[in-house]
Amino acid sequence: PGSMRALHKDYRTVTPQNFSNYESMKQDFKLEIPEYFNFAKDVLDQWTNMEKAGKRPSNPAFWWINGNGGEVRWSFEELGSLSKKFANILTEACGLQRGDRVIVLLPRIPEWWLANIACLRTGTVLIPGTTQMTQKDILYRLQSSKAKCIITNEVLAPAVDAVASKCENLHSKLIVSQSPREGWENLKEMMKHASDNHTCVKTKHNEMMAIFFTSGTSGYPKMTGHTHSSFGLGLSINGRFWLDLTPLDVMWNTSDTGWAKSAWSSVYSPWIQGACVFVHYLPRFEPTSILQTLSKFPITVFCSAPTAYRMLVQNDKARNYKFKSLKHCVTAGEPINPEVTEQWRNRTGLDIYEGYGQTETVLICGNFKGMKIKPGSMGKPSPAFDVKILDVNGNVLPPGKEGDIGIRVQPNRPVGLFTHYIDNPTKTASTLRGSFYITGDRGYMDEDGYFWFVSRADDIILSSGYRIGPFEVESALIEHPAVAESAVVSSPDPIRGEVVKAFIVLNPDYKSHDKEQLKKEIQEHVKRNTAPYKYPRKVEFIQELPKTISGKIKRNELRKKEWETT
Ligand code: ATP
Numbered sequence: 227p228g229s230m231r232a233l234h235k236d237y238r239t240v241t242p243q244n245f246s247n248y249e250s251m252k253q254d255f256k257l258e259i260p261e262y263f264n265f266a267k268d269v270l271d272q273w274t275n276m277e278k279a280g281k282r283p284s285n286p287a288f289w290w291i292n293g294n295g296g297e298v299r300w301s302f303e304e305l306g307s308l309s310k311k312f313a314n315i316l317t318e319a320c321g322l323q324r325g326d327r328v329i330v331l332l333p334r335i336p337e338w339w340l341a342n343i344a345c346l347r348t349g350t351v352l353i354p355g356t357t358q359m360t361q362k363d364i365l366y367r368l369q370s371s372k373a374k375c376i377i378t379n380e381v382l383a384p385a386v387d388a389v390a391s392k393c394e395n396l397h398s399k400l401i402v403s404q405s406p407r408e409g410w411e412n413l414k415e416m417m418k419h420a421s422d423n424h425t426c427v428k429t430k431h432n433e434m435m436a437i438f439f440t441s442g443t444s445g446y447p448k449m450t451g452h453t454h455s456s457f458g459l460g461l462s463i464n465g466r467f468w469l470d471l472t473p474l475d476v477m478w479n480t481s482d483t484g485w486a487k488s489a490w491s492s493v494y495s496p497w498i499q500g501a502c503v504f505v506h507y508l509p510r511f512e513p514t515s516i517l518q519t520l521s522k523f524p525i526t527v528f529c530s531a532p533t534a535y536r537m538l539v540q541n542d543k544a545r546n547y548k549f550k551s552l553k554h555c556v557t558a559g560e561p562i563n564p565e566v567t568e569q570w571r572n573r574t575g576l577d578i579y580e581g582y583g584q585t586e587t588v589l590i591c592g593n594f595k596g597m598k599i600k601p602g603s604m605g606k607p608s609p610a611f612d613v614k615i616l617d618v619n620g621n622v623l624p625p626g627k628e629g630d631i632g633i634r635v636q637p638n639r640p641v642g643l644f645t646h647y648i649d650n651p652t653k654t655a656s657t658l659r660g661s662f663y664i665t666g667d668r669g670y671m672d673e674d675g676y677f678w679f680v681s682r683a684d685d686i687i688l689s690s691g692y693r694i695g696p697f698e699v700e701s702a703l704i705e706h707p708a709v710a711e712s713a714v715v716s717s718p719d720p721i722r723g724e725v726v727k728a729f730i731v732l733n734p735d736y737k738s739h740d741k742e743q744l745k746k747e748i749q750e751h752v753k754r755n756t757a758p759y760k761y762p763r764k765v766e767f768i769q770e771l772p773k774t775i776s777g778k779i780k781r782n783e784l785r786k787k788e789w790e791t792t
């Protein structure tokens with residue numbers, strides 16, 4: 227009953243439509259944390275009850291398409307029944323107990339969502355991973371996570387089998403496949419006979435729920451621990467204020483199942499709000515399929531990475547599509563260039579509401595529906611966190627001063643912040659400074675309380691005493707018609723120490739132009755459009771930028787090469 231009250235009070239009475247003023251939202255906001263909390267029982271099963279009582283619109287809870295006519299639509303009740311069967315398989319056939327860790331490597335297939343819920347119901351700790359892993363990646367993850375069970379498909383099963391003997395904790399393997407495989411339990415087969423009679427475990431709010439790998443943009447991915455209340459309750463902030471979701475909405479988030487972003491926007495945030503989770507099984511990012519799906523299905527809220535929006539606005543066919551149902555677009559994961567936001571608005575009439583967060587957190591800052599958007603800004607702090615700009619000693623800096631973006635953790639560590647990096651106390655300790663958690667990102671706050679991202683702390687360029695963030699230079703570069711995208715990093719210079727270097731991918735029409743001429747033109751363009759000291763003294767044209775699987779630019783790779791070879 228405690229959690230029901232929290233649920234009712236905190237999730238449903240303040241509907242996004244009531245939100246009109248940032249200050250009052252912050253003031254009214256209160257997250258009650260019950261002693262026991264389990265998202266499957268306290269949120270999903272409550273929606274099932276609402277559905278049965280006719281108090282929820284007929285919108286499905288889960289809507290999946292494969293792009294070839296295959297389609298799945300489940301109500302909350304069906305989701306409940308199927309995930310209970312799955313939960314019984316985890317405890318019986320796989321022999322798992324509460325607290326055991328389960329690695330799930332599956333593409334965007336319905337079973338991935340069922341696995342998420344089944345882990346909640348059994349109190350097993352979910353560790354999602356991307357399907358683009360190699361044998362070596364799998365071995366590293368199985369060993370470092372000490373997972374007892376792995377769930378994957380026939381594509382990755384051989385890689386798992388090749389390394390399984392080196393993973394002493396691994397004792398069960400579950401395959402999602404039409405055909406049997408030696409040494410593996412077969413999920414599809416067992417689902418036919420499994421009972422859907424299952425009692426959800428009673429989890430403490432601060433019990434470990436899942437472990438997420440960071441994106442690995444700046445190095446090896448880190449394992450980030452989250453409790454049941456962290457995402458299960460904390461992500462209500464995303465769902466309500468940033469995504470603006472209600473039970474009438476259909477939310478499509480395109481991120482890979484391997485990242486926390488998928489838990490954010492394809493599991494917890496929409497379902498907290500009773501909205502429909504829409505999924506398109508897309509093995510690769512194809513702009514045309516995305517445009518088609520957005521125009522064909524009644525998707526109301528769309529979330530994709532900045533790179534994806536960049537590709538969508540650069541697609542010649544974009545103009546041919548009308549998105550009849552779409553009403554709200556969001557992005558996160560990287561800064562989005564104002565130029566891209568403007569082109570998207572020209573095409574769709576919709577703004578892109580940028581959010582800022584990490585695998586370690588729920589939304590840290592966001593442009594909330596109803597708030598004035600300042601192009602290029604990440605918006606204002608989420609009501610979950612006290613966000614400040616700090617100096618090296620952990621003192622709060624005044625508006626206009628650039629520093630480290632931090633979240634207050636004293637006297638209480640807020641809900642929605644990770645517990646620790648698993649098995650890495652040194653790394654965990656390094657994120658604390660005074661009363662704050664240090665995000666590792668640099669930024670500043672303006673006089674109106676809007677936050678502006680400058681750069682990852684590691685990406686800052688120090689040139690002749692100036693501190694330069696790559697993003698501002700990249701945003702000026704993309705305004706030049708020749709530039710499709712770019713990455714700006716530091717490069718060694720005998721006099722200045724470091725100078726700005728731009729790696730540029732050209733638009734197809736410009737590939738045959740004279741490179742020296744183009745370089746000069748682009749440099750002049752940057753000098754005119756941003757403070758001249760930021761212009762790239764070095765320019766290199768390349769075919770493509772190194773990126774993570776989720777499409778983030780790996781500046782550290784380019785930077786490392788610069789400093790090794792020059
Ligand atoms: P790793 O920590 O392994 O290097 P990562 O930091 O990219 O990878 P994530 O947790 O997925 O892993 O990403 C969080 C980071 O993404 C933030 O710390 C920030 O640098 C960047 N980021 C997220 N949203 C935004 C945004 N709106 N604007 C600018 N940067 C953003």
Ligand code: MG
Pocket residue numbers: 440584666
């Ligand atoms: Mg990070």
